[in-house]
Amino acid sequence: MRELQLQVRPGTAAFSKGQQRVLKILQSARDLMIAGGYHNLTMRKVAAxxxxxxxxxxxxYPNKEHLLRDLLDQVIESYMWEFDKIKEEAGVGPEQQFVAIIRFIIDxxxxxxxxxxxxxxxxxSNHDSHAAERMDALYIKARLVLNELIEVLNPSLNEPEREQLALFISASMEGLTPFAGFNKPWxxxxDNIANIAAISFLNLVKTIRNEDIDQLR
Amino acid sequence: MRELQLQVRPGTAAFSKGQQRVLKILQSARDLMIAGGYHNLTMRKVAAxxxxxxxxxxxxYPNKEHLLRDLLDQVIESYMWEFDKIKEEAGVGPEQQFVAIIRFIIDxxxxxxxxxxxxxxxxxSNHDSHAAERMDALYIKARLVLNELIEVLNPSLNEPEREQLALFISASMEGLTPFAGFNKPWxxxxDNIANIAAISFLNLVKTIRNEDIDQLR
Amino acid sequence: MRELQLQVRPGTAAFSKGQQRVLKILQSARDLMIAGGYHNLTMRKVAAxxxxxxxxxxxxYPNKEHLLRDLLDQVIESYMWEFDKIKEEAGVGPEQQFVAIIRFIIDxxxxxxxxxxxxxxxxxSNHDSHAAERMDALYIKARLVLNELIEVLNPSLNEPEREQLALFISASMEGLTPFAGFNKPWxxxxDNIANIAAISFLNLVKTIRNEDIDQLR
Amino acid sequence: MRELQLQVRPGTAAFSKGQQRVLKILQSARDLMIAGGYHNLTMRKVAAxxxxxxxxxxxxYPNKEHLLRDLLDQVIESYMWEFDKIKEEAGVGPEQQFVAIIRFIIDxxxxxxxxxxxxxxxxxSNHDSHAAERMDALYIKARLVLNELIEVLNPSLNEPEREQLALFISASMEGLTPFAGFNKPWxxxxDNIANIAAISFLNLVKTIRNEDIDQLR
DNA sequence: AATGAATGAGCGTTCATTCAT
DNA sequence: TATGAATGAACGCTCATTCAT
Known part of the structure; x- marks a missing residue:
């Protein structure tokens, strides 16, 4: 896991104590964001x-923007770190590995x-370019793992096609969040939905042909 | 399109002038929400x-909550109205109709x-139960259209299976929003992604078997 | 009971319907004042x-001040009217009449x-001269009844002495309000306190001598 | 004088500067209340x-209620402190002491x-339970001084009787406020009224018999 | 590295008042 | 008579930010 470049005031968090403080601050900010949304994220509440x-x-943090950046960076970094771990996880074959990733993400x-x-x-990310940028970086990493497996599962696809396929698969899973996530109706x-996703994506990757993607409408 | 039940103060917006004002208010609120997010939606800015x-x-609007409700209701209602329209649109056969819907939504x-x-x-919807409720109602309607076509395309599926399939397909498309939406990287x-979606979902619906969904992990 | 000179806008409340409205308004205002104090008396709430x-x-009522005046006048008038009734009430002798008045007021x-x-x-009345004026008029009337009985009970007192005695007696009873009034600790x-008051005031009136009042300190 | 437990935000007014500020705030609030009534007591005006x-x-002060509480507590405390002083004031005998208290209060x-x-x-106190509570505490203290003297002046009375007597006397004097107070008609x-009060209350306390208080009506 | 103290702008909301119809 | 519509000021309160210590 690469070291996070903190957005704290220069000269700050130089020693262990300050670094602990910054961690505590970021964790508090994260908790507030998760509990009440960005709407609930105020400097006062974070401090409290x-x-x-x-x-x-x-x-x-000289201002809220810097704090928000570090917050996003930190959380996003932790998800990135998980994607690194996924790759390392031994899987018997590419299909099993592919399905394991699908399951992991939907879980x-x-x-x-x-x-x-x-x-x-x-x-x-719709109103904050830094958020957009970091989010982009996260999902690029997420798709990388998928991309590599797609290459093995279907060697006839070229790089742009693999990328678009990975995008579709990754975005599809993300889309499940507001519907089948924590405390959501589905x-x-x-688990059933993960089954559908796994079988659908695997089949898609293995059977799709170049012309299916680039066809004119 | 059924008449919206406005959350305005009773006795208010009784005549044309007031109704026009409320419409203008809701449109202003919508514009602000789209331009700057809920974070940017303040009573003062809406008024201005x-x-x-x-x-x-x-x-x-006696308070912001009522305004937000009407705003959500109004926007959601307009999307619901589109789903009603989709159904009415004549399509030669179920497959073409199915693909047309996929394309429409992704467009x-x-x-x-x-x-x-x-x-x-x-x-x-993660922090506001009314938002969650209205959102739920909207997507139930969205899935209904898919559900009916799935029934035709694959009669071997039972109702719960069709519903889960529709949920997966609908959520997958929603997931594309932050990635392939307006001004987004993809x-x-x-259009290419819509192609992938169309071929993937159609194949999924036609070939999936009951045991694929309910299998134990 | 003399006719109240309403502070309504001239030309208003000319007919029965309008007069009924004004009565309803004043009653609403009175209710709000009693329920929540002057603090709770707002034009919107009165209208509602x-x-x-x-x-x-x-x-x-072109403004709140006019309404407040009518409200005070009306309520005060109703208390004045009660004092008129007290006088008419037949009492066997001056002592019984005096005690009856004490009891009536404390009740x-x-x-x-x-x-x-x-x-x-x-x-x-500390911040509004009209309130002060009307309040004064009310209590002048209240003391008048006492004054007349004091004259009978103790003919040796002169007018200023009687007035001061009446003031003391009247004010004493008013002072019980925040302590022994509705829902108050005592x-x-x-009833016991009324006994004390009756015996105390009667004895005072009958035994006080001119020099007791005007003595130098 | 016991230290007031301020209702300020925790962590606040810890040092001299903050304490001075709070004192200034409370004094400003008191001044506004006296000059224009509770109606005139707004956070903005206090700040100004x-x-x-x-x-x-x-x-x-996190909210107005806390400020009001401190304001009431502070003013009431200062009156309580005066009652403590009264007791300490040497008086030659119980009668002189009793009369001195009457005079002091009416002054x-x-x-x-x-x-x-x-x-x-x-x-x-009619609409705010904390105000009612603090007011009650104040007058309990005020009556205590009277109570002790009544016991000396008329040993035949039992405790409840003394309390009711003290209540009557105390309330009577309070009742003079709106009539003979600062800038009031009387x-x-x-001074004359104080004479009447002194002679009346002293006579009452010395001559009243148990059955005068508890008699049935 | 940390605090208490302070500001000025902005928040959602309510107010007395006005006015065309 | 009566209403719905509108204003502008003020309400209590919270915000991000600054600063001396």
Whole structure:
């Protein structure tokens, strides 16, 4: 896991104590965001949640934008780290590995953190370019794993085609979040839906032909 | 299209002038929400956008919650109305109709309104039960159209299976919004992605067997 | 009971219907004042309570001050009317009549209206000259009844002495309101306190000598 | 004088500077209340009077209710402190002491503060339970002084009788406020009225018999 | 590294009042 | 007479931010 480049005020968080503080701040911010959305993320509440004063918070983060960036970066980084782990996980064959990834992602979207954090991120990315940029980086990484497996499963596809396929598969799974995520109406059917997803995506990857993608409408 | 039940203060918007005002208010609110997210939706800004005073705005809407409800209801209603239209649209056969719907929905997610409004709705629904409720109602309607076609395309599926299939397909398309929507990185590939979606979903519906869905993991 | 000179807009409340409206308005205002104090008396609430529009309320009362005046006048007038009745009530002798009045007043201060209305009036009179003026007129009338009986009970007192005695007696009883009035801590002892008051005031009136009042300190 | 437990936001007014500010705030609030009644007591006006910003005011007082409580507590505490002083004041004998207290209280009600503050408190206590509670505590203390002297002046009375007597006497004096207080019609006769009160109350206490109080009507 | 103190703008909401119809 | 519509100021309160210590 690469070291996060914190957006804290320069000269700050130099020693262990300060670094601990920053971690506590970011965790508090994350908790507030998950519990009440970006709407609920205020400097005062973050400070209170972290058990420090507003003044002290702004010693580390001179303004809200910097804090938000670090918050997004940190959370996104943790998801990226999970994608790194996925790759390392031994799978007997490419098909089993592919299905395992599908299952892993759809499982994960059932956690409260994922269910609540990502819609905020998507909404944020519509009005905040940094959020958009970081979100983009995250999903590029997510698709990379899929891309490599697609290449093995269907060698006839070229790179752009693989990318578009990965995009479709990744976005499809993300789309399940507001419907089958934590506390959502279809939560109890998430496993069934994961079955559908797995069989559908695997079949898609193995059978699709170049002309299916680039056909004119 | 059924008449919207406005949440305005009783006795208000009784005549044409007031109704026009409420319409203008709702349109202003919608515009602000799309342009800057829920975060940007304040009573003052809505009033300014609608060209009226804050006092006058709260003459119609006693509080922000009522305004938000009407805003959500109105936008959601307009999407529901589109789904009604889809059904009426003559399609030569069930396959063509099915593909047409896929294409219609993915096309629509490329509009600025859809791209920006829905992530706000999903985020909102995590913390606002009314938003969750209305969102649910909208997607139930969206899936109904799919459901009916699935029944024709694959008569061997039972009702719960069809519903889960429709949920997967609908959610998958929604998931494309933050990636291939208006001004999004994959905007230019939206048509290709629609091709993938169409072929994938059609194949899924036609070939899936009961045991594929309910299999134990 | 003399006709109240209403402070309504000239030309208004000319006919029976309008007069009924004004009565309803004043009663609504009185109810609000008693229920929530002057603090709770707003034009909007009065209009709502009276079942009319704000616009219509201001047709009768061009501003809040006029309404307040009529409200005070009306309530005060009703108390004045009671004092007129007291005098007419046959009492066998002056002592019994005197005691009856004491009892009547202390009984009355146990009603919710009296308990809640008068402290508002006293507070108002500190900052509103019209309230002060009307309040003065009311208590002049109240003391008049006492004054006449004092003259009979103790003929040796001159007019100023009688007035000061009446003032003391009247004010003493008023002072019981916040302590032994409706829902107040000593409510259940009101009768006992009335006994004390009666015996104390009667003895005072009968035994006080001129020099007791005007003595230098 | 016991230390007041301030209702300020925790962590606030920890040092001298903050404590001075809170004192200034409370004094400003008191001044506004006396000058214009509770109706005139707004957070903005208090802030302006204290020479600080609204934000800074609400840094100390999270809401108006807390400020009002501290205001009432502070003023009431200062009166309580006076009652403590009264007791300590050496008086030659119980009669002289009793009369001195009567005179002291009636004198005090001639100050602008007392004349204007108490009616507001009585009115407030009808709609605010904390105000009612604090007011009750104040008068309990006021009656205690009277109670002890009554016991000496008339040993034949039992405790409940003494309490009712003290209540009657205390309330009677309070009742003079709106009539003989600061700037009131009978202001110039306050001394005469105090004479009447003194002679009347003393006579009452010395001559009343148990059966006078508890007699059935 | 941390605090208490402070500001000024903005929030959602209510107010008394006005006015055309 | 009566209404719906409208304003502009003020309400209590929270915000991001700044700063001296």
């Amino acid at each position: 949640e972290a058990g420090i004063s507003v003044g002290n918070l702004s010693y580390y 994960d979207l059932g956690t409260q953190e994922t269910t609540n954090f990502f819609p905020e991120l998507w909404a944020l 939560e109890s059917k998430r | 956008e609608a060209g009226i005073s804050v006092g006058n705005l709260s003459y119609y 629509d997610l490329g509009t600025q309104e859809t791209t920006n409004f829905f992530p706000e709705l999903w985020a909102l 905007e230019s590939k939206r | 309570e009276a079942g009319i529009s704000v616009g219509n309320l201001s047709y009768y 009355d201060l146990g009603t919710q209206e009296t308990t809640n209305f008068f402290p508002e009036l006293w507070a108002l 409510e259940s002892k009101r | 009077e204290a020479g600080i910003s609204v934000g800074n005011l609400s840094y100390y 005090d009600l001639g100050t602008q503060e007392t004349t204007n503050f108490f009616p507001e408190l009585w009115a407030l 202001e110039s006769k306050r």
